[in-house]
Amino acid sequence: MRVSLFVTCLVDQLWSSVGASSVEVLRRVGCEVEFDDRQTCCAQPAFNTGYRQEAREVAKRFISIYEDSKVDAIVSPSGSCTAMVHHYPELFAEDAEWLKRAQAIAERTHELSSFLVRVLKVEDVGASWTGRLTWHDACHGLRDLNLKSEPRSLIKNVRGAEFVELDNADSCCGFGGTFSVKYPEISLAILDQKIEAIERAEVKAVVSGDASCLMQIGGRLSRKGSQVKVMHIAELLASQEA
Amino acid sequence: MNHVTSETFDENAKAALADSQLRGALRNATSLFGQRRLAATKTVTDWEGLRTQARTIKDDVLLHLDQYLEKFVAHAESRGAQFHWARDAAEANSIICNLAKQRGARTIVKSKSMTTEETHLNVALEAANIQVVETDLGEYIIQLAEETPSHIIVPAIHKTKRQIAELFTEELGMAPTDDVDKLTRTAREQLRNRFAAADIGISGVNFGIAETGTIVILENEGNIRLTTSLPRVHIAVMGIEKILPRFADLDIFLKLLPRSGTGQRLTTYQSFITGTKTDKNAEGPEELHVVMLDNGRSRMLAHPVTRQSLACIRCGACLNACPVYQQIGGHAYGSVYPGPIGAVITPQLMGLEKTQQLPYASSLCGACREVCPVKIDIPRLLLHLRSEITEKSAPNVTSANPRTGERLAFKVWQATMTRPWLYELSGKLGRLFQGLVVKNGRIGVLKGPARLATPLTAWTSGRDLRPIEQQSFRELWSKELAHKKD
Numbered sequence: 001m002r003v004s005l006f007v008t009c010l011v012d013q014l015w016s017s018v019g020a021s022s023v024e025v026l027r028r029v030g031c032e033v034e035f036d037d038r039q040t041c042c043a044q045p046a047f048n049t050g051y052r053q054e055a056r057e058v059a060k061r062f063i064s065i066y067e068d069s070k071v072d073a074i075v076s077p078s079g080s081c082t083a084m085v086h087h088y089p090e091l092f093a094e095d096a097e098w099l100k101r102a103q104a105i106a107e108r109t110h111e112l113s114s115f116l117v118r119v120l121k122v123e124d125v126g127a128s129w130t131g132r133l134t135w136h137d138a139c140h141g142l143r144d145l146n147l148k149s150e151p152r153s154l155i156k157n158v159r160g161a162e163f164v165e166l167d168n169a170d171s172c173c174g175f176g177g178t179f180s181v182k183y184p185e186i187s188l189a190i191l192d193q194k195i196e197a198i199e200r201a202e203v204k205a206v207v208s209g210d211a212s213c214l215m216q217i218g219g220r221l222s223r224k225g226s227q228v229k230v231m232h233i234a235e236l237l238a239s240q241e242a
Numbered sequence: 243m244n245h246v247t248s249e250t251f252d253e254n255a256k257a258a259l260a261d262s263q264l265r266g267a268l269r270n271a272t273s274l275f276g277q278r279r280l281a282a283t284k285t286v287t288d289w290e291g292l293r294t295q296a297r298t299i300k301d302d303v304l305l306h307l308d309q310y311l312e313k314f315v316a317h318a319e320s321r322g323a324q325f326h327w328a329r330d331a332a333e334a335n336s337i338i339c340n341l342a343k344q345r346g347a348r349t350i351v352k353s354k355s356m357t358t359e360e361t362h363l364n365v366a367l368e369a370a371n372i373q374v375v376e377t378d379l380g381e382y383i384i385q386l387a388e389e390t391p392s393h394i395i396v397p398a399i400h401k402t403k404r405q406i407a408e409l410f411t412e413e414l415g416m417a418p419t420d421d422v423d424k425l426t427r428t429a430r431e432q433l434r435n436r437f438a439a440a441d442i443g444i445s446g447v448n449f450g451i452a453e454t455g456t457i458v459i460l461e462n463e464g465n466i467r468l469t470t471s472l473p474r475v476h477i478a479v480m481g482i483e484k485i486l487p488r489f490a491d492l493d494i495f496l497k498l499l500p501r502s503g504t505g506q507r508l509t510t511y512q513s514f515i516t517g518t519k520t521d522k523n524a525e526g527p528e529e530l531h532v533v534m535l536d537n538g539r540s541r542m543l544a545h546p547v548t549r550q551s552l553a554c555i556r557c558g559a560c561l562n563a564c565p566v567y568q569q570i571g572g573h574a575y576g577s578v579y580p581g582p583i584g585a586v587i588t589p590q591l592m593g594l595e596k597t598q599q600l601p602y603a604s605s606l607c608g609a610c611r612e613v614c615p616v617k618i619d620i621p622r623l624l625l626h627l628r629s630e631i632t633e634k635s636a637p638n639v640t641s642a643n644p645r646t647g648e649r650l651a652f653k654v655w656q657a658t659m660t661r662p663w664l665y666e667l668s669g670k671l672g673r674l675f676q677g678l679v680v681k682n683g684r685i686g687v688l689k690g691p692a693r694l695a696t697p698l699t700a701w702t703s704g705r706d707l708r709p710i711e712q713q714s715f716r717e718l719w720s721k722e723l724a725h726k727k728d
Contacts, residue, residue: 009659012715013669014708019715023723035719040659046652048606050628054656061660090622143608172565176605181700183252183603185259188704189569190605219705222684 001120004034004069006076006085006109008211009041015211021238022077022112028238029122038065044084047091048177056091060098063088063105073119074109077234079141079209082111086144111141113209113233117150128159129239131204133231134166136194136217138210142170151209151233158236166206167197175216191220198228205229207236247576248588251599254574264400268571271399275562278505279613285507286497296494297617300553303485304543310452310485311534317455321517323530330537331361337533338363338444338477339370345475347372347441351433353459353466354378355446356394356556357479357535359578360591363444374444375436377465379429386413392572392580394558395503400571433465443469443527447480448555449495450532452487456516457532460499460509467511476527478515482534483543483552495555498615502557538591547626551586553616560610560620566603575600582610586623594631601627672710680709 003026007019026033042062046055062085066074076082086109088102116122135155141147148170155163174180174190181187194217198206204227208214211232218230246254258264283289303310315325326341328334342350350367352358352374364385367374376385380397384390387409391397398406403420411418416428445466449458457478459466470476486495500506519526542548561567561581572580577588577597585604589597601624610620632645658664679685679692685707693699701707713721 007715009665013672013710016711016713016715016718020718020723023719035716035724037716037720038662040662040665041655043659046655048625048628049648049652050601050625050630050632051649051652052629052632054652057656058659139605139607139609143612170609172605172607172609174565174605176607178697179602179605181697183255184700184703185256186566186569186603187605189259189265190565191705193565193568215708216705219701219707222706223686223704 001030001073002032002034002071003073003075003115004036004066004071006039006042006066006074006081007035008076008078008081010211010215011077014215015232018077018211018232018234021232021234022075024238025112025116025125025127025234026075029116029120029125031120034069034071036065036069042081042084043091044081045177047084047087052091059088059091059102063098063101066105066108067101072108073115074105075112075115076109077112077209077232078211079111079138079145079147080212082109082114083140083144085109111145111147111209113141113151113154114145114147116237117153123153124157125154125237127157127237127239128161128241129236130160130241132162132164132202133205133207133236134164134198134201134203135169136166136173136198136206136208136213137170138208138213139172141209147209151207154233154237155207158239160241161236164201164203166201168193169197173213173216175213177212180216187216188220191216195220195224195226199226203228205231205236207231207233209233246573248592248597248600249576251574251576251603254576255570255603258570258574263402263405264571265569267400267402268568271396272562272568275396275505275558279502279559279562280505282501282505282507285501292494292498293615293617296498296615297553299486299491299494300616301550303487304483304549304552307482307485307543310487311482313452314450314455314485317453318450318457318517318530318532319455321455322520323455323517323532326531326533328361328533328535328537331535334361334479334533334535334537335363335366338479339366339372341475341477341531342367342372342442343370345441347475349436349440350374350442350444351377351436351440351469351473352381353443353445353461353469354381354397355444355479356391356578357446357481358444359391360537361479361535363479375433375440377433377436377463377469378461379426379463379465382429382433383409386410390573391578393561394556394579394581394583396558400573437465437468437472440469440473442475442477443471443473444477444479445470447478447484447532448499449486449492450480450484451489451492452485454489454516456489456514458492459513459515460496460511461513462504462506462510464511467513470513470515471526474527475529475531476515477531477533479533479535482536482539499555499557502555502559502613502615542590548586548590548623550618551583551590551623553618554583554587555616557615559613559615563609563613565605565607565609575603582620582624583618586618586620586627589627594627594634598631601631666714666716669710669714673712676709683709685709 011018043055043058092098173194174187214230326337383398393399567581585600
């Protein structure tokens with residue numbers, strides 16, 4: 001299957017190993033991977049802050065770029081950015097032509113774990129990683145894309161990994177895009193509940209499907225001098241320690 | 243903590259975060275109500291199906307509200323109810339004050355009603371020299387403390403047992419105790435006398451049934467039953483959206499509302515009030531007045547996106563589920579409707595100008611939408627309101643509009659994100675300049691001129707930041723990954 005990697009601007013600039021790991025995993029399960037270097041951002045920051053006109057222009061570009069591509073699927077290591085692409089039709093509710101184009105792109109765009117499990121029907125990607133770990137449900141993956149069992153199935157098949165459920169795994173980490181800097185005190189108060197749960201889990205690593213949430217959680221763990229690592233699910237699935 | 247406004251949400255929130263008693267009370271109560279709700283949803287076979295049915299009914303009501311209101315009024319009037327229409331809060335209050343004055347009323351007992359909180363009825367009644375007593379235990383506590391409710395169904399959720407005990411000692415002169423039964427008994431004794439003496443009882447309305455003209459009110463304490471049956475006059479205050487078409491629809495809504503609100507299968511009392519008493523010797527009030535309140539609702543109804551805000555049945559589940567509400571409680575919102583649904587309704591009721599922080603007071607996590615018994619897409623409504631706010635502030639970009647900087651930033655962002663070369667260049671420039679602030683592979687607390695980068699300062703106030711990679715993914719791709727095919 002031919003897939004085009006929509007790596008997200010955050011991963012591209014701040015966490016390139018997540019992109020490299022995604023390529024590694026997709027190739028391992030037999031996909032032919034392409035990357036279009038005209039891609040930038042999915043438009044979520046503007047859309048979520050209320051700047052729809054600005055978001056529309058960036059979304060149009062995204063749609064045009066991937067329309068050119070003949071791949072079977074557009075795959076992204078982000079539930080949140082994938083969900084944004086799924087929201088595109090909302091941006092073009094009053095523009096029949098773009099609405100159609102937006103819907104077509106949305107249908108072809110998948111989050112990584114969802115693509116592996118739902119489309120490719122693969123739950124074991126041959127990964128190995130030793131240690132105790134837990135999973136944080138990133139909100140948009142969980143509630144916009146309904147990803148709950150998919151990442152867990154993938155993680156449970158990682159050899160050597162001991163999976164434990166996090167208390168309130170499905171509660172928000174407090175990131176929320178511009179919310180995290182508009183209301184940093186509230187964002188941190190929410191985050192500290194997540195950190196407490198992670199500490200109680202006594203794990204070596206906390207895994208999630210969105211680099212943004214992991215930056216929020218990881219940033220606090222790092223500030224507190226914690227030894228717990230944050231890991232993107234793509235990195236875990238790419239890992240082959242043994 | 244009280245009487246703060248939505249305009250200062252950020253300051254209110256900070257004050258709430260610094261209040262450890264408040265946060266302890268909130269943490270206990272919201273998690274308890276959340277767990278109870280979840281357990282209660284499992285006592286019906288098809289919770290999701292019920293939600294869908296409820297929303298379908300509400301959508302139908304909102305699309306044909308005029309017709310359903312006519313039916314409701316006609317049926318209730320035929321049974322002796324008298325109707326009063328209020329365009330806004332002031333009209334509603336003056337109708338009620340006039341009804342009270344005409345009847346020479348001195349004392350009014352009131353049962354819990356968010357609609358009368360919305361109109362600030364108590365203030366109006368007190369200004370007219372009419373004594374009003376709240377009879378719901380939570381509301382009674384709030385009234386004694388001269389505060390406002392901080393939750394839609396648990397008005398005193400922000401108070402600890404100890405705070406309530408101290409309040410009762412101070413205001414009611416009871417001996418200090420932390421025995422909940424003793425506290426409740428004291429309140430009960432105080433209130434019983436009030437019911438007997440009251441000239442008028444004022445209540446809210448949970449549902450108005452169009453086909454019968456029946457008013458339905460749910461409660462647990464029995465105070466609503468007394469409020470609506472003991473005094474000679476009953477005034478019910480009702481938002482115009484509270485209609486259900488058929489009596490049989492209650493089968494769905496009476497399953498959804500108590501489970502979502504308090505995690506109960508059913509409330510202890512359900513009052514069904516259809517008109518006034520028909521027989522002189524029967525029990526119940528001689529007069530039933532229904533005040534129908536618009537106060538911005540028809541404006542919400544007119545808009546296809548915001549219309550769904552009116553499907554809300556005021557269960558409060560979204561408050562308990564909201565990570566923001568869980569931390570700061572209700573008062574910070576500066577509105578009688580706090581939490582996610584409050585952040586949607588308040589700006590629509592009060593206008594965007596003074597409430598524009600509220601739609602941004604959300605991480606858009608979607609927990610509210612997940613628990614909403616009538617499937618209101620609250621995140622979508624918040625996003626809609628955010629876009630309204632930025633569009634409304636657009637003509638003033640040159641003035642002292644607080645969004646000038648933000649707007650400019652998103653213009654620059656748009657220019658960058660639509661030009662890959664500029665996007666790449668920005669990344670590379672970032673790499674160069676971050677050398678000033680990156681230490682041990684991360685960006686920690688900022689010092690000196692770097693603090694001028696406000697969002698970065700806000701982020702690093704409590705979190706470290708990952709620096710920009712020395713090699714972006716696209717560079718990695720073109721150098722290595724593209725060619726390495728296995």
